[in-house]
Amino acid sequence: MQTVLTANKLSKHYQMGEITVKALNDVSFEIYEGEFVVVLGPSGSGKSTMLNMIGGMDKASEGEIYYRDEPLHEATERRLTWYRRNAIGFVFQFYNLIPNLNTLENVMLSTELSDHPLDAKTVLAEVDLLDRADHFPSQLSGGQQQRVAIARAIAKNPDILLCDEPTGALDFTTGLSVLNLLKKFNKTYRKTVIIITHNAGIGKIGDRVFYIKDGRIERIQENEKPLEPEEVSW
Numbered sequence: 001m002q003t004v005l006t007a008n009k010l011s012k013h014y015q016m017g018e019i020t021v022k023a024l025n026d027v028s029f030e031i032y033e034g035e036f037v038v039v040l041g042p043s044g045s046g047k048s049t050m051l052n053m054i055g056g057m058d059k060a061s062e063g064e065i066y067y068r069d070e071p072l073h074e075a076t077e078r079r080l081t082w083y084r085r086n087a088i089g090f091v092f093q094f095y096n097l098i099p100n101l102n103t104l105e106n107v108m109l110s111t112e113l114s115d116h117p118l119d120a121k122t123v124l125a126e127v128d129l130l131d132r133a134d135h136f137p138s139q140l141s142g143g144q145q146q147r148v149a150i151a152r153a154i155a156k157n158p159d160i161l162l163c164d165e166p167t168g169a170l171d172f173t174t175g176l177s178v179l180n181l182l183k184k185f186n187k188t189y190r191k192t193v194i195i196i197t198h199n200a201g202i203g204k205i206g207d208r209v210f211y212i213k214d215g216r217i218e219r220i221q222e223n224e225k226p227l228e229p230e231e232v233s234w
């Protein structure tokens with residue numbers, strides 16, 4: 001299996017006066033092509049810090065992180081911009097759609113940034129929102145807005161879909177439909193999906209679960225038979 005991300009003794013420290021906060025502390029892992037990984041941890045455990053490292057939004061204090069063979073810890077800002085635009089599709093808890101652009105335009109905005117995008121309308125059809133192409137975000141439900149956000153992330157045709165609490169603002173049933181979509185993307189395109197969450201129920205659908213606590217990976221659990229979203233509850 002090809003490795004898409006490798007972290008070696010990755011640390012992020014914040015100096016708060018006399019105190020050093022070790023937000024991420026000597027974390028090592030590999031994430032593979034086509035894998036569905038859930039990073040699970042309580043509030044303050046270091047999830048956002050890890051997301052920022054994986055997403056190329058912040059640099060480590062110590063250690064190494066590679067995207068394939070490329071050392072992100074040594075990358076120039078220009079190269080990190082390329083990485084964020086092309087390699088990673090981001091899905092956040094609060095959809096971050098542009099309010100004065102319609103559904104199709106929101107998706108096309110991201111395809112215009114990427115070197116090798118998918119067709120925006122094809123992707124909208126896949127998230128079952130082609131009939132809402134000319135609706136503005138305010139005319140869509142929360143679940144529909146999250147599906148647009150997922151379409152926007154997928155349309156860039158990234159290697160990795162990085163999702164921060166993607167169901168956090170949604171009711172249970174709508175959350176399930178979003179997880180189904182992420183599973184579908186993972187299976188159809190064989191792309192890596194990483195979900196960062198405090199929701200233990202979501203762990204059951206991952207190929208592997210990274211349990212993080214106090215800035216460390218406490219354990220990694222392999223699910224021999226990952227469940228379908230319909231089979232889990234929270």
Ligand SMILES: Nc1ncnc2c1ncn2[C@@H]1O[C@H](COP(=O)(O)OP(=O)(O)OP(=O)(O)O)[C@@H](O)[C@H]1O
Nearest residue numbers: 014021022023041042043044045046047048049050
């Ligand atoms: N910019 C910062 N300056 C100082 N300390 C920080 C900073 N960012 C995060 N921390 C600290 O690092 C630790 C990990 O924070 P992080 O935001 O990564 O946790 P989290 O698991 O994402 O939490 P939550 O689920 O509540 O968002 C916490 O103790 C936090 O207070």
